[in-house]
Amino acid sequence: MSEQYLLEMKGICKSFPGVKALQNVDLQLKAGEVHALLGENGAGKSTLIKVLGGIYHAEEGEIIIDGQKVNIDGVVAARHAGISIVHQELVLVPYMTVAENIFLGREPGTKMNVDRRKMVEEAQKLLDTYEMNIDANMLVERLTIAQQQMVEIVKAISFNSKILVLDEPTSSISDKEVGFLFNTMRNLTKAGVGIIYISHKMSELAEICDRVTVMRDGQTVGTKVVKETTTDDLIALMVGRELTNYYTRDYLEPGEVILKCEHISDGKMAKDASFELHKGEIIGFAGLVGAGRSETMKAIFGLAPHATGDVYVKGEKVKIKSPIDALKYGIALVPENRKEEGLYKVQSVRFNSTIEVLGSFIRHLHVDGKKEEEITQKYIDMMKTKTPSQDQIIGNLSGGNQQKVIIGRWLATEPDILILDEPTRGVDVGAKAEIYAIMNELVKQGMSIIMISSELPEIINMSDRIYVMNEGRVTGCLDHDTVTQESIMTLAAK
Ligand SMILES: Nc1ncnc2c1ncn2[C@@H]1O[C@H](COP(=O)(O)OP(=O)(O)OP(=O)(O)O)[C@@H](O)[C@H]1O
Ligand SMILES: [Mg+2]
Structure with missing residues (x-):
């Protein structure tokens, strides 16, 4: 008699036009475990979860919960089956309050007469449990992305489901919030909940996960006990080869000062x-x-209406009032929230790749289609973006591949100064290594790069110098050959 699983997904197949997203995928979740789902961008992780959540209907395969075959034909059915999911893309309703979002569809009171007071009270209690400092009456559109992510998590947990799925929940929340989340996860598993956890942060695996299933190109390639494997082995399973040279960096003799910024403020x-x-x-x-790192860069890039301070490009004092001015001075900025800032979700990969450089190949109101195609292809190849064609609607790409298109879009402007805000967030380990190699190549060709990152190893291994900020101010600058994690943390709290 085989062990009874809390959840079994067997032989799941799901295709999209031109893409076999899932081919015979198996996954077994035990009660009381945190089970990581690992795989490169586009491997099929979110698709598998959407099948489980009743968002996509699998062409083949079965789902078994507590030994019983279940038919999950919609979101409601999934919830009835005891499944709760935090999806990779945030799905809160922006013009509703936090409380309304948390209790959407299950408001206390009657349908005709919602007990608003109770709803707000309960929501606030939930938020306070996680020390979230969010008012339950606040409109969701006024929350930061990190706050929205936390509200989604709190909402998912509040269903008391026996199966909880978290699809990259820690992509934009801070360490403190990650700590709360992991504690909560531990408590839930003690109570018998089974958790499926998707993340590209390899360090989180050892910390929170018991077993891990690796997917590659729409197939499952193995399930391992985390304690009995190594990060290197998992990466090799994921990408199908050993990953040597994770960080690529040839330190060169830096040239003249190309950008000088003094007393930058955005008024906030x-x-x-x-x-x-x-x-x-x-x-x-x-x-x-x-x-205040992102805000400083936005102020420089002309995105903060009340910005003050002086900016010099190649020694010349400049006034940058908008991104168009910034581009004119050869500055490009890849924003942190690539999904919210500047993703034209229902447009094609080609449109999204070339939107910033379009002006350069419109002649007499006629778009040079060939050039548009060439540029798009160049950056698809450079970023190794996984898409069936340039015509694919970008919203249909996997989360990580959407990110790659947006990075490519800004590279296409061929800037002198490239500002990258959290460039490797949401991208898989293999793609991270590629992004590092591309950065190294670009600076060798004479580009200059500013990288904001919350991942200290990446900052330490890729930067010539490291500026540390705290509360909107630069508190120090460290050199790459003497920097340590501790010296950064000391300045970060100064
Ligand atoms: N709605 C859709 N229409 C067409 N293709 C899709 C759709 N959703 C996903 N795909 C494709 O299915 C494949 C798997 O995507 P999925 O989002 O499951 O990847 P993922 O493993 O979650 O990646 P990531 O780490 O980037 O989030 C990709 O090739 C993607 O382009
Ligand atoms: Mg995904």
């Missing part, structure tokens, strides 16, 4: 940031979430 989070960037350098910006 960025208070007084000064720094210099030399030609051919990568400078890293480290700090805790909320240190």
Whole structure:
């Protein structure tokens, strides 16, 4: 008699036009375990979860819960089967309050007469349990992305489901919130809940997961006990080869100062940031979430209406009032929230790749289609973006592949100064290594790069110099050959 699983997915197949997203996928979840689902961008993780959640209907395969075959033909059926999911893309209703979102479809009171007071009270209680400092009456559109992500998590947990799925829940929340989340997960598994956990942060595996199933190209390639395997082995399973040279960096003699910023403020989070960037350098910006790094860069890029401070490009003082001005001075910025800022979700990969450079190949109102295609292909190849064609609607790509298109879009502007805000967030380990190699190549060709990152190993291994910020100010600058995680953390709290 085989062991009874809480959940079994057997022989699941799901295709989209031109893509076999899932081919005979198996997954077994035990009660009381955290089961990681690992795989490259586009491997099929989210698709598998959407089949489980009743969003997609599998062409083949079965789902068995507590030994019983179940038919999950919609979101409601999934919920009845005891499944609760935090999806990779945030799905809260922006114009509703936090409380309304949490209790959507299951409001206390009657359908005609919702007990609003109770709803807000209960929601606030939930939020407070996680020390979230969010008012349950607040409109969701006013929350930061991290806050929205936490609200989704709290909402999913509040269903008291026996199967909880988290699809990249920690992509934008801070360490403190990750800590709360992991504690909650531990408590839930003690109570017998089974958790499926998707993340590209390999370090989280050892910390929170018991077993791991690896997917590659729409198939399951193995299930392992986390304690009995190594990160290197898992990466090899994931990408189908050994990954040597994770970080690529040839340190060069930096050239002249190409960008100098003094006393940059955006009137809000960025208070007084000064720094210099030399030609051919990568400078890293480290700090805790909320240190004002993104805001400083947005102010420089012309995205903060009340920005103050002085910006010099190649020694010349410039006034940048909008991203168009910034591009004119050769500055490009790949934003942190690539899904929210600048993704044209129902447009094609080609449109999304070329939108910033379109102006350069429109002649007499006629778009040079061949050039558009060439540029798109160049960056699909460079970023190794997985898409069936350039015509694919970008919203249909996997989360990580959407990110790659947006990074490519800004590379296509061929800037002198490239600002990357959390460039490897949401991308798989193999693609991370590729992004590092591309960055190294770009600076060798004379580009200069500013990288904001919350991942200290990446900052330390890729930067010539590291600026650290706290509360909107630059608190210090560290050199790559003497920097340590501790020295960064000290400055981050200064
Ligand atoms: N609605 C859709 N229409 C067409 N193709 C889709 C759709 N959803 C997913 N795909 C394709 O299915 C494949 C698997 O995508 P999926 O989102 O499951 O990947 P993933 O493993 O979650 O990747 P990531 O780590 O980037 O989130 C990809 O090739 C993707 O382009
Ligand atoms: Mg996904």
